[in-house]
Each structure stands twice: as C-alpha cells, then as structure tokens.
Amino acid sequence: METTTVDVLVIGAGPAGTLAASIINKGGLKVRIVEKEKFPRFVIGESLLPRCMEALEEAGFLEAVKAQGFQEKFGAKFVRGDEVCDFNFTEQFTQGWNWTWQVPRGEFDLTLAREVEKQGVPVDFETAVTDIKFDGTNSVTTIIDKEGKESQIKASFILDASGYGRVIPRLFNLDRPSNLPRRKAFFTHIKDPLRNNYDEPNRITIVVHEQETWIWVIPFSNGLTSVGFVGSPSFYDKCKDLTTEEQLRFLINSEPNIKERFGDKEFMFEPRTLEGYSVTTDKFYGDGYVLTGNVTEFLDPVFSSGVTLAVCSSQLAANLVVKQLKGANVDWEEEYMQPLTSGVDTFRTYVMAWYDGTLQSIFFAKDVKPEFKKQICSVLAGYVWDKNNPFVYRHDRAVKALSNVITKCI
Numbered sequence: 001m002e003t004t005t006v007d008v009l010v011i012g013a014g015p016a017g018t019l020a021a022s023i024i025n026k027g028g029l030k031v032r033i034v035e036k037e038k039f040p041r042f043v044i045g046e047s048l049l050p051r052c053m054e055a056l057e058e059a060g061f062l063e064a065v066k067a068q069g070f071q072e073k074f075g076a077k078f079v080r081g082d083e084v085c086d087f088n089f090t091e092q093f094t095q096g097w098n099w100t101w102q103v104p105r106g107e108f109d110l111t112l113a114r115e116v117e118k119q120g121v122p123v124d125f126e127t128a129v130t131d132i133k134f135d136g137t138n139s140v141t142t143i144i145d146k147e148g149k150e151s152q153i154k155a156s157f158i159l160d161a162s163g164y165g166r167v168i169p170r171l172f173n174l175d176r177p178s179n180l181p182r183r184k185a186f187f188t189h190i191k192d193p194l195r196n197n198y199d200e201p202n203r204i205t206i207v208v209h210e211q212e213t214w215i216w217v218i219p220f221s222n223g224l225t226s227v228g229f230v231g232s233p234s235f236y237d238k239c240k241d242l243t244t245e246e247q248l249r250f251l252i253n254s255e256p257n258i259k260e261r262f263g264d265k266e267f268m269f270e271p272r273t274l275e276g277y278s279v280t281t282d283k284f285y286g287d288g289y290v291l292t293g294n295v296t297e298f299l300d301p302v303f304s305s306g307v308t309l310a311v312c313s314s315q316l317a318a319n320l321v322v323k324q325l326k327g328a329n330v331d332w333e334e335e336y337m338q339p340l341t342s343g344v345d346t347f348r349t350y351v352m353a354w355y356d357g358t359l360q361s362i363f364f365a366k367d368v369k370p371e372f373k374k375q376i377c378s379v380l381a382g383y384v385w386d387k388n389n390p391f392v393y394r395h396d397r398a399v400k401a402l403s404n405v406i407t408k409c410i
Ligand SMILES: Cc1cc2nc3c(=O)[nH]c(=O)nc-3n(C[C@H](O)[C@H](O)[C@H](O)COP(=O)(O)OP(=O)(O)OC[C@H]3O[C@@H](n4cnc5c(N)ncnc54)[C@H](O)[C@@H]3O)c2cc1C
Pocket: 011, 012, 013, 014, 015, 016, 017, 034, 035, 036, 037, 043, 044, 045, 046, 047, 048, 049, 127, 128, 129, 130, 161, 162, 163, 164, 165, 166, 167, 185, 274, 277, 292, 293, 294, 295, 298, 300, 301, 304, 305, 306, 307, 308, 310
C-alpha cells in the first residue's frame, strides 16, 4: 500500500482543522489535511463570535474571509414576546474584537481550506480516515479516497478535528454522553426580502418561543437568512403528522416575532434536523494525538460558541504540537485540557442558565447595571478566558447571584 510520511496529520478541513494546519505549517512542520467530504459542503454553525477573530488572524485567514463580503455581526439581540435585550459587542468589558461575521458555512469553510492550501498545506478532499494504529506517539493512519483506493500516512502526531465524525473517540471508545438533556434543532435558509423592515441584519436574533424552546435568526449578506428552532424532541410532536416543510411553516407561523417576516417566504432547502448533538469525550489528548473543535465537546447552539471554541482550541493545540515536535516538553493536562475546559465550563453555565430561565430573568430585567451587562456581553463575545471578568472567573456564582437580586426586586 502507498505510504506517505508527515510530521502532523490533521483529520477534517472544518475551521478547527484548517486553522490548526495553518499554525503547524507556519511552525515549520510538514502537515497534511485529510477531509472526507467534497467542499463546499453543508454544515450548520453560521454565527461566529468576536473571539474567533484572534485565531483567524494568527492563521493569516482574516483577509481572505474579509474578501468574501460576508455579513458583519456586531451583536446579538434576545427577544421574548415584546421584551428585547440587545447586546452590542462594542459595549463589552474585555478588550478585544467587537465584531465578527454571520456566514454560510459551506463558503466560509471553503475559503479557509483554499487559504490553507495557498499557504502550502495539501488537503485531500473526499478522502476519509478509516483506521489508526499508534506505536507510542507515532501512528499509521489508513485512508480511503473516493475511488476506493486505500493508502497510509505515517505521522509523528495526529490532530483530530473531525467534528461530528469524532474519528479518534469512535475508534478508541472515548465517547461519553454530555450532561445536557437531548435537544433537537430544525432549520433551513429562507429568502428574506423584508429583513430591513424588522431588524438590522448586522446582528443575530434569538427569539424565546417557550422557556426551553428558542429560534435563531441569522441574516447573511446574500439575502438569505438562516432560521432554526431548538427544543426538546417532544416539542415537535404537535406537528409530526405534517410534511417536513409544513412542520417548519407551522412552527414559524406559531411565533408572532417571526411569522410576518418568514411565514410565506421561500425555503432554500428542505428543512433539516439535528438531534442529540451534545457529546464529549473522556480526554482531549493522548500519546501522539490531540482532539480539537467539536470532537472535544459540543454543548449547545444558543450562544454560537461552536466555531469559536473550535478555532480557539485548535489555536492552542497547534502551538503546543509545534512546541512538542520541536523538542520541548508539553504538559497537555495543564497547558491544554485545563484552559480549554475552563472556557467550555463558562459557556456550560450560561447554556444551563439559559434553559432553566435564570439567564432569561437577567436578560429581560428592566434595570440591570450597565457594568454587569458589559461583563455578560464579553462572555457572549467569546471572551471566556478573561479571568478579570467576574462573570467568567466566578461564572456560576455571578449568574445565580445577579438573578437572585433581580428576582427579589421584582
Ligand atoms: C443546531 C446547531 C446549530 C449550531 N449553530 C452554531 C452557531 O450559530 N455558531 C457556531 O459557532 N457554532 C454553531 N454550531 C456548532 C458548529 O456546527 C460546530 O461547532 C463547528 O462546525 C465545529 O467545527 P469543527 O471544525 O470542529 O468541525 P466541522 O465543521 O464539523 O468539520 C469537521 C470536518 O471533518 C470531516 N470528517 C469527519 N469524519 C472524517 C473522517 N473519517 N475522515 C476525514 N474527515 C472527516 C467532516 O467532513 C468535516 O468537514 C451549531 C451546532 C448545531 C448542532
């Protein structure tokens, strides 16, 4: 069987994979990406957070993304009935980026993949990893291309950025269930000619439909808007006898905040469903490999944290891979697992507080002190590693304490 040798094999050409490969390549190592799909391919996860811009900048991707003319995003608006809570990233506590983009992911991911190729990293599209054998930190990976031809890649290190493919956790039984309840998302892209009557497109809107069910509205620069419901699987039972398109129309027409804007507008594809997407693994690293992006843990879409955690975990991991392969010692637990987990845990607190209503009581309260709102705004911008922010370093206590004060004042 044909065999090639690289320093680092990256599995997956999503944002986590291309970002990591770029940094490893800049670090002077021989790196190659293997990607199962033909690009552009559809993937959900279209609203970015400002913190991800730092990672895109380090990889040298920013200019290429800017050139695509994607919709700029300056904030997030939360709506419940006629109550509104607006977060503008220019009014945040942490120093950093105050804007980002709303992107159709097929085009965004293709842009990053083309850019990493330009930087000199080969990307094998339509080629899947099927097996990995480790010998200490060295590995031999079997791949299969679209013609069914198998070959092997010898690597000193593997960075698994295979997203929902979860290559290493599946091959080595590392998966474990998330502690979040099972939820189901139901979504499509919709023609949105009325958008300027309702909203400025330069931010996303999250509509609370019922306490545990919400809707995302993410306008793109191409005149389409991504709209999706997220709720418990049983929420959808009320329309289960309808066709897929009728179900989404029924749900859109049952929510006054989006009914007029989207009720009769054209769907660009048959609505899709994703269910039970929250998963995690025992450990994010091992001898000769590290997991980044969605493979580590995907929590929930409500705060658009997925791509940001994907690229930030890759940014951190890729720099550590370079450090290790250049001969320095890396303490993966302390230098990777702990910082990554602390960011994920901050988001976890906000996700849980969103669904149990605590966060909604804060967002829709009339008189939240501007300094608290700024601190929360930084979390929503993805700055979940800023230990100067009390809503980061004491995330659980800060959210509960503020909600208690608000509840007592009502
Ligand atoms: C309903 C829903 C809504 C979401 N909304 C948002 C949002 O608004 N904002 C946000 O930031 N995130 C959102 N996310 C999360 C987002 O989808 C992911 O976090 C993000 O795509 C992770 O990027 P990644 O690079 O880790 O993985 P991916 O983008 O999934 O890329 C992984 C790549 O690996 C490839 N691959 C898989 N298996 C193999 C294999 N065996 N061999 C080779 N290649 C392989 C895949 O083809 C894929 O291209 C949402 C998620 C869900 C479920």
